[in-house]
Amino acid sequence: MNLLEVKNITVKFGGLTAVSDFSLSLKKGEIVGLIGPNGAGKTTAFNAITGIYKPTSGGINFGGKDITRMQPDKITKLGIARTFQNIRLFSNLSVLENVLVAHHLRLKSSFAAAMLRLPGYLREERAMRKEAEELLGGLALSRFMDEKAGSLPYGQQRRLEIARALATHPKILLLDEPAAGMNPKESHELMEFIEEIRDKFDLSIFMIEHHMQVVMGICERILVLDHGVTIAEGSPEDIQGNQKVIEAYLGVETDA
Amino acid sequence: MKSTAKILLSIAAILLFFVFLYWAQKNLDPYKVRILNLCAINIILTLSLNLTNGFTGLFSLGTAGFMAVGAYVSALLTMPYDIKTMNFFMVPINPVLAELHAPFIAALILAGIVSTVVGFLIGAPVLKLKGDYLAIATLGFGEIISVVFTNTQTITNGALGLKGIPQYTILYWSWGTAVIVIIGLMMLLNSSYGRAFKAIREDETAAQAMGINLFYHKLLSFSISAFIAGIGGALLGNLISTIDPTMFRFSLTYQILLMVVLGGMGSITGSVISASIMTVIMELLRAVESPMNLGFISLPGIPGMRMVVFSALLIAVALFMRRGIMGEKEFSWDMLFGKGAGRRESA
Ligand SMILES: Nc1ncnc2c1ncn2[C@@H]1O[C@H](COP(=O)(O)OP(=O)(O)OP(=O)(O)O)[C@@H](O)[C@H]1O
Ligand SMILES: [Mg+2]
Numbered sequence: 094m095n096l097l098e099v100k101n102i103t104v105k106f107g108g109l110t111a112v113s114d115f116s117l118s119l120k121k122g123e124i125v126g127l128i129g130p131n132g133a134g135k136t137t138a139f140n141a142i143t144g145i146y147k148p149t150s151g152g153i154n155f156g157g158k159d160i161t162r163m164q165p166d167k168i169t170k171l172g173i174a175r176t177f178q179n180i181r182l183f184s185n186l187s188v189l190e191n192v193l194v195a196h197h198l199r200l201k202s203s204f205a206a207a208m209l210r211l212p213g214y215l216r217e218e219r220a221m222r223k224e225a226e227e228l229l230g231g232l233a234l235s236r237f238m239d240e241k242a243g244s245l246p247y248g249q250q251r252r253l254e255i256a257r258a259l260a261t262h263p264k265i266l267l268l269d270e271p272a273a274g275m276n277p278k279e280s281h282e283l284m285e286f287i288e289e290i291r292d293k294f295d296l297s298i299f300m301i302e303h304h305m306q307v308v309m310g311i312c313e314r315i316l317v318l319d320h321g322v323t324i325a326e327g328s329p330e331d332i333q334g335n336q337k338v339i340e341a342y343l344g345v346e347t348d349a
Numbered sequence: 350m351k352s353t354a355k356i357l358l359s360i361a362a363i364l365l366f367f368v369f370l371y372w373a374q375k376n377l378d379p380y381k382v383r384i385l386n387l388c389a390i391n392i393i394l395t396l397s398l399n400l401t402n403g404f405t406g407l408f409s410l411g412t413a414g415f416m417a418v419g420a421y422v423s424a425l426l427t428m429p430y431d432i433k434t435m436n437f438f439m440v441p442i443n444p445v446l447a448e449l450h451a452p453f454i455a456a457l458i459l460a461g462i463v464s465t466v467v468g469f470l471i472g473a474p475v476l477k478l479k480g481d482y483l484a485i486a487t488l489g490f491g492e493i494i495s496v497v498f499t500n501t502q503t504i505t506n507g508a509l510g511l512k513g514i515p516q517y518t519i520l521y522w523s524w525g526t527a528v529i530v531i532i533g534l535m536m537l538l539n540s541s542y543g544r545a546f547k548a549i550r551e552d553e554t555a556a557q558a559m560g561i562n563l564f565y566h567k568l569l570s571f572s573i574s575a576f577i578a579g580i581g582g583a584l585l586g587n588l589i590s591t592i593d594p595t596m597f598r599f600s601l602t603y604q605i606l607l608m609v610v611l612g613g614m615g616s617i618t619g620s621v622i623s624a625s626i627m628t629v630i631m632e633l634l635r636a637v638e639s640p641m642n643l644g645f646i647s648l649p650g651i652p653g654m655r656m657v658v659f660s661a662l663l664i665a666v667a668l669f670m671r672r673g674i675m676g677e678k679e680f681s682w683d684m685l686f687g688k689g690a691g692r693r694e695s696a
Contacts, residue, residue, distance in 0.1 A: 145558075165557045170560050174559075182555070183551035183555065183556075185551055186551060194544050194545060194561070197541050197560065198559070198561065207541055208542070210540075261560050
């Protein structure tokens with residue numbers, strides 16, 4: 094069964110159709126890529142899936158639930174987490190706090206219990222701290238734990254954003270250009286890292302990438318957007334040889 | 350330093366402070382005691398506003414309105430029957446209200462609760478929307494409440510206001526409340542809910558994407574803030590013993606906002622320091638409004654001069670000290686005794 098089923102969604106901003114008739118099905122454990130030139134509508138498709146924009150038409154189904162018009166926080170609670178193209182950490186909070194915030198959605202204690210430090214709350218707080226510290230340790234971020242998130246080097250900020258998303262316990266992880274601003278070697282390492290977390294956390298991953306080469310290695314399937322329209326879908330080999338894709342990418346290809 | 354040592358040190362400091370208050374209440378002249386009371390009340394009000402504006406990233410301007418609600422609730426609950434009927438000589442008081450009476454502690458808590466309900470009613474529709482509609486709504490609320498209180502004569506005695514409110518606000522009440530508010534807010538803000546508030550302040554979209562229900566947490570923060578401001582207003586009413594609707598105008602909110610900004614948005618200890626200092630400065634500045642004789646020249650008193658100086662201060666803060674006295678930092682014992690030893694323990 095498909096975990097995520099996006100059916101023919103269209104997103105319009107006034108007269109501009111940013112995404113038109115977009116469909117996607119994602120199975121458990123899959124890594125699927127979404128590529129396309131600047132302004133193709135990739136981020137908009139993400140925003141529609143995560144509830145930030147409401148699609149003009151079409152529907153989105155996740156694990157048997159219709160999430161088309163749900164609030165973003167509800168969607169995250171159900172199990173879809175994301176990162177942002179232009180990193181959006183809580184800059185003035187510490188690295189550890191950034192991850193702890195992502196645990197808040199599972200907190201059972203009321204605000205009064207939290208404020209009064211009742212035993213039930215303290216137990217929850219201890220458990221989330223332990224888990225957060227382990228997660229940061231696993232992502233080689235332990236030594237930054239008490240630093241402000243905004244003061245981290247760029248690469249670590251990207252990692253922290255992924256850590257924070259993982260802390261919500263997602264079933265699906267959406268990554269918006271995680272390799273942006275990285276050199277080929279760093280991108281390659283990142284892709285290995287993404288495969289690793291897919292296996293470790295039992296995830297399905299849907300990721301946006303600007304450059305085809307970066308995702309060729311790890312994506313089982315790739316979708317190509319151009320001017321909001323899905324111009325191709327298939328295995329990396331199919332996409333690479335696709336005439337329409339080459340045309341859409343002409344001029345972009347050179348700086349890849 | 351060990352965290353148990355820090356807690357003991359804090360308890361000791363608080364006890365010492367209350368010994369001072371005990372002495373002050375008996376030995377200082379009423380004027381100085383009044384300033385000390387005002388310090389505590391301004392701390393309470395500044396913290397109330399800092400919770401929304403500094404910690405949650407909401408822009409509320411409702412402080413004076415919530416104070417008005419709290420002050421009237423407490424006044425009506427603590428004034429004796431005779432004084433109430435004496436006050437309402439133009440239009441008689443609503444008979445149910447005339448009979449109502451409660452001890453001061455209950456009056457304070459009820460003042461907070463009624464203020465919370467009002468806050469909830471304003472906040473619920475507005476906080477659903479994205480964007481800074483809260484500023485506009487709370488600004489309107491502050492102005493509307495004084496019009497409403499002027500016209501609900503059987504409840505508030507209209508423009509005549511209330512006189513002879515029992516002066517129950519002594520140092521133990523004002524500072525006792527201030528200490529409870531300080532500790533309560535520190536515990537709240539260091540909890541998971543506090544982290545959620547700060548996350549919303551840092552980046553609303555990202556906070557929501559991490560599963561935080563924006564509406565619930567904003568409304569929670571705003572309601573708690575209204576609760577505290579209501580109690581602050583009640584303490585003020587029972588301190589100065591005379592209240593009327595014109596007292597609770599925007600300029601009052603503006604003063605509190607200045608204290609928040611000066612102390613540092615998002616710093617509890619900053620608010621405590623700036624509210625204390627500003628209260629004293631405001632009193633000293635009364636001098637600039639009275640005629641002055643400098644020996645060689647005498648200046649006439651200029652009414653309203655205090656607010657001019659006050660505003661100049663705000664501009665200076667905005668220009669040169671944008672992050673206030675404390676920024677987002679907190680005073681801590683580690684800071685006092687030098688860092689090093691137990692840095693990681695702050696977590
Ligand atoms: N909130 C919005 N309001 C109006 N137009 C928007 C909005 N968001 C995106 N757009 C427009 O929709 C189109 C698609 O933008 P989108 O950000 O989805 O592209 P993208 O494929 O992610 O591009 P990039 O590779 O640059 O990130 C663009 O023309 C953009 O200007
Ligand atoms: Mg994009």
